[in-house]
Amino acid sequence: MEDERLLDIELRVLLEAIYLRYHYDFRSYAMSSIRRRVAQAMVRFKVDKISDFQHDLLRDPVLFSEMLQYLTVQVSEMFRDPSYFKAINTQVFPVLATYPSLKIWVAGCSSGEEVWSLAILLKEAGLLERTIIYATDINAEALRKAESGTFDVDRISQFSRNYLAAGGRHSLSDYYTSAYQGAVFDRALKRQIVFADHSLATDAVFSxxxxxxxxxxxxxxxxxxxxxxxxxxxxxLVPLGFLGLGSKEALQFGAHQNDFEPFVKEQKVFRKVA
Structure with missing residues (x-):
C-alpha cells in the first residue's frame, strides 16, 4: 500500500513536470490509466525509475514526443460501433439537414478514423458540401496521420464491414485508392475537414x-x-445541438447532466436542452 502511494506521488510529480515543461496537461486524467501507460512506456524505453524517466523527458523533446504516443489513446477504427453511426445517419442527420450550413466537432479525433467516417456519411446524406468538420487532438503525430487519411490495407476489410452495418449506401472502396503506403481516402472529403490542436484540459471553446x-x-x-x-x-453547441459519447460514457451524475437530454439513449446520443 505504501509503495503504491509513493508511486502515485511520483506519477503526479512527473505529470506536473510535463505540464510545466511542455504545456501538456495530463494531471486530471484517471490515475489508473496513467499508471498503466507510464509503465508501458518505461518498459519500451528501458527505464527502471520514474525519477530517471522524468529527468530524461524534461531534457529530450524527441523522447517526450515518443512518450506522448503512450499518454494519448490511439485505438480506433472506421465506423467503430456501427450502430452509433447508423443512429447519427438516420436520426441526427435529418435534423441537421434543416440548417443552411453545419459545423461538427470531433474532439479527441486520434488518428482520424471517426472523422473520415463522418465525412463519408455526410457525403452520402448530401450534407458534406455545406459542413465544416473540426477534428481536434493534443497529439501532433496523431493529427498528421489523421490528416493524411491513410490507413493500413489490412484494416480495410473490418472498416468495410462496419461501413455497411452503419448504413453505408455504396462500397467503401468507392472512397479510397490503394497505394504502396496503404489505403488513401479521397482528397475531396478532406476539403471540408479542419485539423487542429486542441486540449480539453486547458483550451477554450473555439466555434x-x-x-x-x-x-x-x-x-x-x-x-x-x-x-x-x-x-x-x-x-x-447551438440550442438543441447534439452530443455523441462512447458506449461506456454517460452524463449521469455529472455537473451538466441537466443540460442535455437523451436523443438516442441506447447509442449515447444526447441533445442540448434549449
Whole structure:
C-alpha cells in the first residue's frame, strides 16, 4: 500500500513536470490509466525509475514526443460501433439537414478514423458540401496521420464491414485508392475537414457547432476534467445541438447532466436542452 502511494506521488510529480515543461496537461486524467501507460512506456524505453524517466523527458523533446504516443489513446477504427453511426445517419442527420450550413466537432479525433467516417456519411446524406468538420487532438503525430487519411490495407476489410452495418449506401472502396503506403481516402472529403490542436484540459471553446462527437475520451479523465470537457461541449453547441459519447460514457451524475437530454439513449446520443 505504501509503495503504491509513493508511486502515485511520483506519477503526479512527473505529470506536473510535463505540464510545466511542455504545456501538456495530463494531471486530471484517471490515475489508473496513467499508471498503466507510464509503465508501458518505461518498459519500451528501458527505464527502471520514474525519477530517471522524468529527468530524461524534461531534457529530450524527441523522447517526450515518443512518450506522448503512450499518454494519448490511439485505438480506433472506421465506423467503430456501427450502430452509433447508423443512429447519427438516420436520426441526427435529418435534423441537421434543416440548417443552411453545419459545423461538427470531433474532439479527441486520434488518428482520424471517426472523422473520415463522418465525412463519408455526410457525403452520402448530401450534407458534406455545406459542413465544416473540426477534428481536434493534443497529439501532433496523431493529427498528421489523421490528416493524411491513410490507413493500413489490412484494416480495410473490418472498416468495410462496419461501413455497411452503419448504413453505408455504396462500397467503401468507392472512397479510397490503394497505394504502396496503404489505403488513401479521397482528397475531396478532406476539403471540408479542419485539423487542429486542441486540449480539453486547458483550451477554450473555439466555434459554435451543431454536433459534437467525443467518443471514448472521457473515460480516461477524472470527474473534474470530465465536467470541464462536457462544459466546453455545452458552451459550443447551438440550442438543441447534439452530443455523441462512447458506449461506456454517460452524463449521469455529472455537473451538466441537466443540460442535455437523451436523443438516442441506447447509442449515447444526447441533445442540448434549449
Amino acid at each position: 459554435e457547432v451543431h454536433f459534437v462527437s467525443c467518443r471514448n475520451v472521457l473515460i480516461y479523465f477524472n470527474k473534474q476534467l470530465q465536467d470541464r470537457a462536457v462544459g466546453l461541449f455545452h458552451e459550443s
